[in-house]
Amino acid sequence: MIRLRHIVVFTTDLARLREFYEDRVGLEPSIADPHWTAYRTRGAILALHPLAGGATPYVELAFETADLEATMRDVEHRGGRFTEPIQDEKWSARIRLHDTEGNRLALVQPKLPTMETEGPEIVAAMVHARDLAAAGAFYRDVLGLETHEGTSSRVWLVAGATMVALTPSITPGAKAVGFGLAVPELPLWVDEARARGLTIADPVDRGFGSFADAIDPDGNPITFFEASEPVSEEERLAEPFEDDGALARAPFRKPPKKGSKAVGRITVGLGYAGSATKRKAEARPKRQRAAQRVASARGSGPAGSRVKPKRTADSKRARAKPAIGRLKKAELRTLAQHKRAVARASKGKPIKRAAARAGKRS
Numbered sequence: 001m002i003r004l005r006h007i008v009v010f011t012t013d014l015a016r017l018r019e020f021y022e023d024r025v026g027l028e029p030s031i032a033d034p035h036w037t038a039y040r041t042r043g044a045i046l047a048l049h050p051l052a053g054g055a056t057p058y059v060e061l062a063f064e065t066a067d068l069e070a071t072m073r074d075v076e077h078r079g080g081r082f083t084e085p086i087q088d089e090k091w092s093a094r095i096r097l098h099d100t101e102g103n104r105l106a107l108v109q110p111k112l113p114t115m116e117t118e119g120p121e122i123v124a125a126m127v128h129a130r131d132l133a134a135a136g137a138f139y140r141d142v143l144g145l146e147t148h149e150g151t152s153s154r155v156w157l158v159a160g161a162t163m164v165a166l167t168p169s170i171t172p173g174a175k176a177v178g179f180g181l182a183v184p185e186l187p188l189w190v191d192e193a194r195a196r197g198l199t200i201a202d203p204v205d206r207g208f209g210s211f212a213d214a215i216d217p218d219g220n221p222i223t224f225f226e227a228s229e230p231v232s233e234e235e236r237l238a239e240p241f242e243d244d245g246a247l248a249r250a251p252f253r254k255p256p257k258k259g260s261k262a263v264g265r266i267t268v269g270l271g272y273a274g275s276a277t278k279r280k281a282e283a284r285p286k287r288q289r290a291a292q293r294v295a296s297a298r299g300s301g302p303a304g305s306r307v308k309p310k311r312t313a314d315s316k317r318a319r320a321k322p323a324i325g326r327l328k329k330a331e332l333r334t335l336a337q338h339k340r341a342v343a344r345a346s347k348g349k350p351i352k353r354a355a356a357r358a359g360k361r362s
Contacts, residue, residue: 002071002144003160004044005064005108007125007179009220011057014050016217021046024198025181025222030117040119043162046179057218059177060096060104061125063143063159068093068109075107080142100134103127103177105143122162123225124180128169135166178221186210186226200224 011017018037021027027039027046037048051057065071072082072095086095093109129135136155139145145157145164155166169176183189186203190212193200200214209227216222 002063002065002107004061004125004162004164005110005114005160006038006045006047006060006062007122008047008049008060008062008106009057009216009218010049010051010055010060011218012051012053012055013217014048017048020217021048024193024196026193026196028119040117041181042117042119042121043160044122044125044179045117046122057220058104059175059220060106061127061164061177062094062106062108064108064110064114066109068095068107071107074144075142078142078144099127099143100131100138101127101129101176121182122179123182124156124163124165125159126165126167126178126180126221126223128174128176128178128221129166130169132166132168139164139166175219175221178223180223180225182225182227184226186212186224189224 009017014034014037018029018032021039022029027041029037030040031038035050039046068086072086075097076082080097082095082097084096086093090111092111094106096104096106099105127135127139132155136147136150136157139155139157140147145159148156148158148163150156153168157164157166165180187210190200190203198214200212203210203212203226205228207228209225212224214222214224
């Protein structure tokens with residue numbers, strides 16, 4: 001498994017580029033010498049490397065691996081071709097290749113443990129491709145990166161802590177490789193960077209975050225990024241209910257009464273629509289509804305049997321018996337409480353209180 005370790009900007013004017021990244025952008029160097037300048041960034045490390053006069057500046061993506069030769073064999077087996085032999089340098093072993101767009105890549109095996117640095121995070125290396133499908137196939141199938149997300153307009157690939165983002169090339173002649181740098185409070189940061197002399201576009205909210213684009217002196221694109229606040233579970237669940245203008249529709253069961261069938265209802269606003277069975281029954285002629293079967297009380301027929309008349313208009317149909325049991329007891333308790341309340345209110349009237357006191361005195 002490889003990961004993006006360095007984004008190396010090769011330049012013919014190292015002093016001008018250092019002034020841009022240190023004084024305008026505000027990065028702090030961890031190493032600074034005439035041959036190599038590295039900045040304190042997280043995820044991947046941004047580095048500057050000088051070129052001889054007359055050369056064309058470019059950006060190289062360096063991917064770190066723990067076993068360079070094994071990774072080379074895997075890449076060659078998947079169709080990759082290296083442009084030069086392995087270079088044994090002081091700090092690492094390195095070999096280079098090109099992607100489908102001609103961008104320069106490198107596989108690097110460090111000779112010393114890699115030290116993590118503190119600073120702004122490089123969230124992605126951005127590769128602008130004229131053929132997005134071919135570029136995606138190279139980074140996924142040849143280089144071996146795992147696809148995180150892919151659409152018709154962008155492909156995200158996992159390369160360790162820093163992503164590789166493939167996007168269509170839009171501006172003719174623009175540099176093909178850049179990077180995205182995460183900064184907190186992007187609008188405030190943009191104002192401060194402009195005060196330092198940085199030319200940068202206004203932040204644009206793209207739904208999942210805000211973006212502000214800039215270009216370094218060599219024409220390399222830089223995107224400054226601030227992620228949107230994550231949506232809490234409560235906010236996510238509340239989204240479907242934010243439209244107060246729509247009528248709410250929700251099924252519920254009518255609270256059943258003793259001895260009655262539970263009937264389904266569908267709420268519509270503040271009322272409800274009856275079930276389909278009830279609507280059909282109401283649509284029948286009155287004569288048909290009168291012929292429906294009715295409830296019969298137990299014990300009202302001959303020898304304690306149940307009477308089941310055929311028509312509701314039958315004068316001999318069963319009559320409901322008086323309420324008994326818990327319902328009757330509840331009614332009696334309510335009536336008794338009402339009587340006691342009336343009696344207490346009556347005794348509390350001023351005239352009756354005075355009459356009661358006068359009777360006691362006599």
